[in-house]
Amino acid sequence: MKGRDFPPLFIDLFTKTMGMDEQEFELFCSHFREMTLRKKDYYLKEGSITNAKAYVKKGCSRTFVIDENGKEHILFFAFEDWWLADFESYHSGNPGKQYVQALEDMELLVISKQDFAKMETEISKMRLWYEVKQRKMNIAMINRLSEVKSGTSEERYCKLLDKHPEIFQRVPLQYIASYLDIEPQSLSRLRNRITHK
Amino acid sequence: MKGRDFPPLFIDLFTKTMGMDEQEFELFCSHFREMTLRKKDYYLKEGSITNAKAYVKKGCSRTFVIDENGKEHILFFAFEDWWLADFESYHSGNPGKQYVQALEDMELLVISKQDFAKMETEISKMRLWYEVKQRKMNIAMINRLSEVKSGTSEERYCKLLDKHPEIFQRVPLQYIASYLDIEPQSLSRLRNRITHK
Numbered sequence: 001m002k003g004r005d006f007p008p009l010f011i012d013l014f015t016k017t018m019g020m021d022e023q024e025f026e027l028f029c030s031h032f033r034e035m036t037l038r039k040k041d042y043y044l045k046e047g048s049i050t051n052a053k054a055y056v057k058k059g060c061s062r063t064f065v066i067d068e069n070g071k072e073h074i075l076f077f078a079f080e081d082w083w084l085a086d087f088e089s090y091h092s093g094n095p096g097k098q099y100v101q102a103l104e105d106m107e108l109l110v111i112s113k114q115d116f117a118k119m120e121t122e123i124s125k126m127r128l129w130y131e132v133k134q135r136k137m138n139i140a141m142i143n144r145l146s147e148v149k150s151g152t153s154e155e156r157y158c159k160l161l162d163k164h165p166e167i168f169q170r171v172p173l174q175y176i177a178s179y180l181d182i183e184p185q186s187l188s189r190l191r192n193r194i195t196h197k
Numbered sequence: 198m199k200g201r202d203f204p205p206l207f208i209d210l211f212t213k214t215m216g217m218d219e220q221e222f223e224l225f226c227s228h229f230r231e232m233t234l235r236k237k238d239y240y241l242k243e244g245s246i247t248n249a250k251a252y253v254k255k256g257c258s259r260t261f262v263i264d265e266n267g268k269e270h271i272l273f274f275a276f277e278d279w280w281l282a283d284f285e286s287y288h289s290g291n292p293g294k295q296y297v298q299a300l301e302d303m304e305l306l307v308i309s310k311q312d313f314a315k316m317e318t319e320i321s322k323m324r325l326w327y328e329v330k331q332r333k334m335n336i337a338m339i340n341r342l343s344e345v346k347s348g349t350s351e352e353r354y355c356k357l358l359d360k361h362p363e364i365f366q367r368v369p370l371q372y373i374a375s376y377l378d379i380e381p382q383s384l385s386r387l388r389n390r391i392t393h394k
Contacts, residue, residue: 067347075342088336097343134331139285141338145272146294148345149378150264181346 001032006109007057009081018125028123031115037061037102043084044100050089051113056082059106062175064099074178076144077103077171084108087137103171153182157190198229203306204254206278215322225320228312234258234299240281241297247286248310253279256303259372261296271375273341274300274368281305284334300368350379354387 003011003025014020014028035054037043043061044050056078063084064074075098078084089096090113111119120126147156157180161168167176177187200208200222211217211225232251234240240258241247253275260281261271272295275281286293287310308316317323344353354377358365364373374384 065343065347068352069348071347073343073346075339075346087332087339091332091336131328131331134328134335135284135288138331138334138338139288141335141342142272142284145338145342145345146262146270148342149270149272150262150268151266155265 001029001034001109002026003029005029005034006032007081010055010109014125014129018129020123020125024123024125028119028126031119032109032111035108035110037106037108039102039105041102041106042099043102043106043108044086044096044098046097046099047095048086048089049093050086050096052085052110053090053113053116054084054108054110056080056084057107057109059102059104060170061100061102061106062171062179064101064178065097066099072099072178073181074175077167077175077179079166079170083133103175148181153180153186154190154194156180157182157187158194198226198231198306199223200226202226202231203229204278207252207306211322211326215326217320217322221320221322225316225323228316229306229308232305232307234303234305236299236302238299238303239296240299240303240305241283241293241295243294243296244292245283245286246290247283247293249282249307250287250310250313251281251305251307253277253281254304254306256299256301257367258297258299258303259368259376261298261375262294263296269296269375270378271372274364274372274376276363276367280330300372345378350377350383351387351391353377354379354384355391 006029011025015025020028032055037059043054046066058080060077060079061084062074063076063078064072066072084100086096086098086100088094120130147159150156151159160176160180173187173191174184177184180187182190203226212222217225229252234256240251243263255277257274257276258281259271260273260275261269263269281297283293283295285291317327344356347353348356357373357377370384370388371381374381377384379387
């Protein structure tokens with residue numbers, strides 16, 4: 001793929017923020033391929049090995065695990081400008097535990113693990129970017145963990161509505177309930193109560 | 198401090214696994230200072246800025262946040278061979294949200310953020326180690342998030358007992374309840390029931 005096929009946020013990140021020159025950026029972009037998913041398609045399933053990173057150009061997805069009782073638990077949603085991977089499987093090479101399912105039709109830009117590693121060696125700024133990325137991911141994970149554990153259902157709901165109102169336009173309510181660890185019926189009641197306040 | 202003041206696990210990690218030579222290892226160790234905490238002392242409190250990393254030589258601690266309702270939520274415990282820091286505050290330089298409290302008398306080996314950065318520049322193996330460390334931390338966080346959300350109270354309890362039986366010897370039950378997101382009374386009942394099965 002060419003640099004011009006990528007969204008402005010992607011181009012800005014790697015050229016302006018990370019300072020890649022044109023040649024480096026085009027080399028990086030040349031290793032990506034496009035992939036489309038239809039709504040409800042799976043990008044990953046438990047047991048599959050993650051050997052690529054996927055940049056979300058369009059659409060959104062849910063990442064979830066299934067526990068011993070067959071119950072789904074949503075860990076995160078991904079929207080435009082996020083990256084998708086089962087991080088543990090990607091780095092260990094072992095089968096992963098996560099499911100990633102499209103909640104809308106999606107366009108992904110995918111780079112293989114092998115090509116990504118090659119780019120990290122050839123373009124020094126890549127390694128710096130990935131370090132910063134991992135650091136941010138760690139912080140996001142710790143905050144997500146705090147959030148899951150903190151406050152009442154109502155507080156968790158209000159915080160999400162306040163910080164990410166767009167989620168409620170794009171993601172079915174039962175998935176938001178799972179993300180917030182609230183029973184779907186309780187979330188519906190909560191929404192009705194708050195809306196009619 | 199000298200290399201010989203460090204525990205075998207620490208020495209092995211940096212000399213054998215990471216391959217530092219004697220000179221590099223002694224240089225690294227020279228930037229640490231010892232710090233002791235008495236049981237119940239705080240290493241960090243909400244609002245403080247983390248400008249060091251602390252290696253746990255002896256003892257254990259709990260890391261927690263306090264929500265809007267004044268309720269404590271334990272995110273992790275740390276035991277020997279762990280590192281303590283409010284990761285977000287360390288990297289952003291902003292006041293942190295976490296509390297770290299000693300659950301036993303503790304011996305910490307502390308290196309300042311400034312010295313750590315200097316070591317990363319001077320000893321290339323440090324950067325590699327920190328990359329691997331961050332990756333492992335990410336995986337641990339995602340797994341912890343899955344665990345918190347998955348299964349029944351009893352399953353979460355049994356899994357912890359199976360994986361980390363030593364925690365039950367060293368950490369008061371009310372803290373384990375908070376870590377597992379179980380009401381303390383329920384955890385006591387659960388333990389009685391399982392013990393008398």
